[in-house]
Amino acid sequence: MKITLKDGSVKEYSESKSVLDIAKDISEGLARVACAAEINGEVVDLRTMVTEDVELNILTFNDEAGKKAFRHTAAHILAQAVKRLFPETKLAIGPAIDNGFYYDFDRDQPFDQEEIKAIEKEMKKIVKENPPIERFELPRDKALTLMKDMGEDFKVELIEELGEDEVISFYKQGDFTDLCAGPHLMSTKAVKAFKLLQVAGAYWRGDESRKMLSRIYGTAFTKKADLNEYIERLEEAKKRDHNKLGRELELFTTNEAVGQGLPLIMPKGAKVIQTLQRWIEDEEERRGYLLTKTPSMAKNDLYKISGHWDHYRDGMFVMGDEEKEEEILALRPMTCPFQFMIYKNSQKSYRDLPARYAETATLCRNESSGEMHGLIRVRQFTLADGHIVCTPEQLADEFKGCVDLINYVMTTLGIDGDVWYRFSKWDPNKTDKYIDNPEAWESTQVAMKEILDDIGLDYTEAEGEAAFYGPKLDIQFKNVHGKEDTIITIQIDFSLAERFDMTYVDKDNEKKRPFIIHRSSIGCYERTLAMLIEKYAGAFPTWIAPSQVKVLPISEKYHEYAGTVVEKLRSAGVRVDLDDRAEKIGYKIREARLERVPYMLIVGQKEEEEGKVSIRSRYKGDEGQKTLEEFLGEILVEINTRQIREVEVEQQ
Numbered sequence: 001m002k003i004t005l006k007d008g009s010v011k012e013y014s015e016s017k018s019v020l021d022i023a024k025d026i027s028e029g030l031a032r033v034a035c036a037a038e039i040n041g042e043v044v045d046l047r048t049m050v051t052e053d054v055e056l057n058i059l060t061f062n063d064e065a066g067k068k069a070f071r072h073t074a075a076h077i078l079a080q081a082v083k084r085l086f087p088e089t090k091l092a093i094g095p096a097i098d099n100g101f102y103y104d105f106d107r108d109q110p111f112d113q114e115e116i117k118a119i120e121k122e123m124k125k126i127v128k129e130n131p132p133i134e135r136f137e138l139p140r141d142k143a144l145t146l147m148k149d150m151g152e153d154f155k156v157e158l159i160e161e162l163g164e165d166e167v168i169s170f171y172k173q174g175d176f177t178d179l180c181a182g183p184h185l186m187s188t189k190a191v192k193a194f195k196l197l198q199v200a201g202a203y204w205r206g207d208e209s210r211k212m213l214s215r216i217y218g219t220a221f222t223k224k225a226d227l228n229e230y231i232e233r234l235e236e237a238k239k240r241d242h243n244k245l246g247r248e249l250e251l252f253t254t255n256e257a258v259g260q261g262l263p264l265i266m267p268k269g270a271k272v273i274q275t276l277q278r279w280i281e282d283e284e285e286r287r288g289y290l291l292t293k294t295p296s297m298a299k300n301d302l303y304k305i306s307g308h309w310d311h312y313r314d315g316m317f318v319m320g321d322e323e324k325e326e327e328i329l330a331l332r333p334m335t336c337p338f339q340f341m342i343y344k345n346s347q348k349s350y351r352d353l354p355a356r357y358a359e360t361a362t363l364c365r366n367e368s369s370g371e372m373h374g375l376i377r378v379r380q381f382t383l384a385d386g387h388i389v390c391t392p393e394q395l396a397d398e399f400k401g402c403v404d405l406i407n408y409v410m411t412t413l414g415i416d417g418d419v420w421y422r423f424s425k426w427d428p429n430k431t432d433k434y435i436d437n438p439e440a441w442e443s444t445q446v447a448m449k450e451i452l453d454d455i456g457l458d459y460t461e462a463e464g465e466a467a468f469y470g471p472k473l474d475i476q477f478k479n480v481h482g483k484e485d486t487i488i489t490i491q492i493d494f495s496l497a498e499r500f501d502m503t504y505v506d507k508d509n510e511k512k513r514p515f516i517i518h519r520s521s522i523g524c525y526e527r528t529l530a531m532l533i534e535k536y537a538g539a540f541p542t543w544i545a546p547s548q549v550k551v552l553p554i555s556e557k558y559h560e561y562a563g564t565v566v567e568k569l570r571s572a573g574v575r576v577d578l579d580d581r582a583e584k585i586g587y588k589i590r591e592a593r594l595e596r597v598p599y600m601l602i603v604g605q606k607e608e609e610e611g612k613v614s615i616r617s618r619y620k621g622d623e624g625q626k627t628l629e630e631f632l633g634e635i636l637v638e639i640n641t642r643q644i645r646e647v648e649v650e651q652q
Contacts, residue, residue: 003050006057017429020186032057033222035066035190036183043069045183047135061222069098073185074131074194074220075288080176081101081122082216085115090212092179100232100480101220104202106154110214111199118215120196128632130173130189135182143168147179154204155179166462193227194220197234201292208368215333237480242533243374249538249596251529251546252375261372261379263526268546271575272532273382273525276546277360279642280384280409280441280522287405289358289386294338296362300328305499306337307435311468316363330363335385336461336493336518342501343389347505353514354390354398358521360383375530376485382525388517389502395492395515402490402519406475409488409522413479414644415535419487421457423449423476424465444494445471468517469495475523480534486528491518508538538595539618539647543639550592551613554585554604561608565628566602572632574639597637619645 003011003022011022019039023046024032031546037044038057042064050056059066061286075094080106082089094103105111111119138146140162141314147155152314155608159168159177171180173188185191196218204210221227238244247254251269254501256266265273285291300318308316310331321327332338348355364380390398408415426434434441448471452459459473466472472491478484495515496502503511522528532540542548549569553562569576577597578587585602592600601613606625613631626634638645 001050002053004053004055005567016049016051016545018046019044019048019050019056019058019266022050022056026058029059030058032576033060035063035185036069041192045069045135045182046186048516050168051567060067062342064368065118069455070185070191070222071101071185071220072180073188074170074191074218075101075103076176076180076184077123077126077188077191077194078196078216079105079118079219080173080301081119083176085118085122090154090400091159100197100217102215104204104213104215106204106211106213106330110201111634116196116199116216120194122606123196124192127188127191128176128188131175132187133171133173133184135169135171135184135260136168136169140164140168143170143179146170146177147313150160150177152179171344177496190222190634191220191241193222193224195227195231203370206372207371209538218441239522240480240534240537241374242376242530245538246375246530246533249533251384251533251538254350258443259379260369261367261377263375263378270530271546272540272544276522276528277382277384281358281360282360283405283408284384284386284521287356288354290360291426292342293338294335294342294359294361295332296364297329297331298338300330300343303330304338306340306496307469307499308337311433311435315367316362316364332361333365334518335359335361335363335383336387336496337500338514339387340496340502340516344500344503347557348389348514348611350391350504353504354388354394356386356398358384358386374485375526376479381527383542384525386519386521388441388519389497389504389514390517391504391506391512391610392515395447396451396454397494397518398517400455402517402638403455403457403473405521406488406490410475411643413522413528413532414541418523418531419477420537421452421459421477422469422486423452423459423461424467424472424474425461426461426471427464430464433464434466435470437495440469440494444590448492463469463572467491467493469493470518472518476533479530485527486523486529488519488520489518493518494637528600535649537596539598541642542598542635543642545596545598546575547595547597547601547603547636548574548639550595550597551576551578551601551603552585552588553578554602556580556582558603558605559607562603565603568628572636574635581628587589588614593618599631618647621648 092104
């Protein structure tokens with residue numbers, strides 16, 4: 001048989017061989033670091049037997065699939081340790097994930113930190129024992145019997161969902177056996193550099209109506225140095241985590257009496273959002289958008305027209321009872337149906353198009369409790385929402401205009417290097433999720449791809465991520481912990497114009513259906529605030545900062561001059577605060593630095609006599625003395641041009 005390797009070279013064998021034996025034949029060094037393999041593009045174990053001509057790629061920890069096999073093995077070592085120490089615990093699932101692994105367990109109480117330490121110690125013992133990892137298969141009935149005898153109810157449920165003729169695989173290492181598709185390493189000895197990171201709650205199968213389990217997260221590497229480096233990055237991420245830092249800087253808070261997913265934006269955070277909102281609304285107006293203001297709720301009749309009632313009802317907050325024939329209202333999860341009604345208020349001509357509508361809209365979506373996190377995923381949020389109604393001939397240029405606006409916004413915020421584009425398409429195998437019109441889906445996706453390629457965007461494609469009414473371009477980002485989310489989106493809608501009977505009179509005096517583009521410019525303000533907190537570690541660019549200057553008098557004698565400085569800055573539109581507390585100047589400076597204030601103006605006798613201010617900034621530290629007029633002129637340029645200066649002074 002012929003084995004074609006990744007580099008194009010060919011190995012020939014007269015008899016069947018395992019992938020591991022082939023790896024050894026290529027190089028003993030390769031065999032030592034091999035984690036898994038790809039046979040004709042399918043990821044398999046090293047123990048897999050090769051019996052015919054194939055294309056073979058040996059995977060190491062440097063390959064994503066190899067890394068997952070390595071960390072999946074670490075998850076099994078974790079589960080084995082838990083079963084040894086707490087045998088009454090039941091196993092759920094334990095996959096490899098980005099940057100690590102987790103395993104879900106069912107026990108009466110969550111694991112505490114002392115138990116986590118004991119589990120880690122037991123894991124090290126298992127690695128040292130180095131039991132071989134063996135794979136075996138059973139028919140469905142025998143697999144069910146095995147798991148029932150072991151008392152593993154969650155595994156039984158998983159097996160029962162499989163077909164009657166399914167052959168089911170298990171992995172055994174020493175005294176531990178687990179239902180698993182694999183792949184895994186050949187033994188445990190390679191998994192020496194690992195760390196258990198946290199314990200969290202997780203519903204079985206992600207379903208809030210199911211049992212809450214204890215999820216232990218961990219990570220694993222081939223080298224201790226790599227693990228240490230990762231732990232250091234995690235510590236840095238914790239410092240930037242908006243959920244922690246945003247509260248410390250008093251940008252937002254939460255309260256159980258208010259409810260989960262309903263953050264309270266405090267004055268400093270509200271000032272950041274207000275600054276962004278005024279900028280966006282002015283920019284949208286400059287680009288030809290018309291401002292609308294629509295209700296926060298509507299009868300379900302409106303959502304039935306749009307299709308949200310059929311495709312999105314579970315994500316809505318509904319008031320009233322259909323069975324009692326009451327009037328049913330729902331809080332709006334989006335503004336599109338409302339703006340479409342504004343469009344329909346009068347008959348439009350082709351001369352009226354494109355019609356660009358924009359609104360700063362407060363929206364409500366019934367996110368599951370397990371999905372909510374800080375400001376990134378909430379139940380009430382404020383969206384820079386907008387819709388463009390246009391002719392087919394205008395579609396490409398209007399879409400490009402949306403992309404241009406988004407690029408301008410991201411560049412101005414300094415986040416253009418931290419995001420990427422995703423072309424989100426429908427999944428033709430899940431038609432219940434989407435408007436059922438395959439021909440329209442395909443033609444719209446082709447048109448959208450042509451636009452994206454013409455712009456020259458570098459994008460990935462994701463099947464099954466489209467909106468229910470059309471494909472979209474998503475701008476993606478990751479938070480400091482590596483969790484991916486969408487920050488901004490542009491969608492082409494081929495369906496709702498017909499559902500709402502939206503028309504325009506064309507040049508031939510015939511009524512025609514317009515195209516619709518759903519778009520945002522800056523996305524959800526709360527999510528954008530979270531991203532900016534993490535991007536800048538709370539040290540926002542001066543133009544965004546809630547407090548741009550803090551005036552610090554050296555003593556009470558200079559309060560009057562400090563007040564004059566504050567008044568002149570405030571009159572010029574600078575956000576300024578006065579710290580006139582009876583504290584030493586060093587303490588005041590440290591406090592201002594902790595608050596991430598861009599500029600501190602220190603005033604004393606010399607400054608008052610010469611009409612100057614002593615400047616300390618987070619950019620360069622001590623910047624010396626300048627006249628107030630000189631400083632004011634410089635900071636106004638920085639604010640009005642939305643400069644992003646590099647922070648050179650370490651935040652204490």
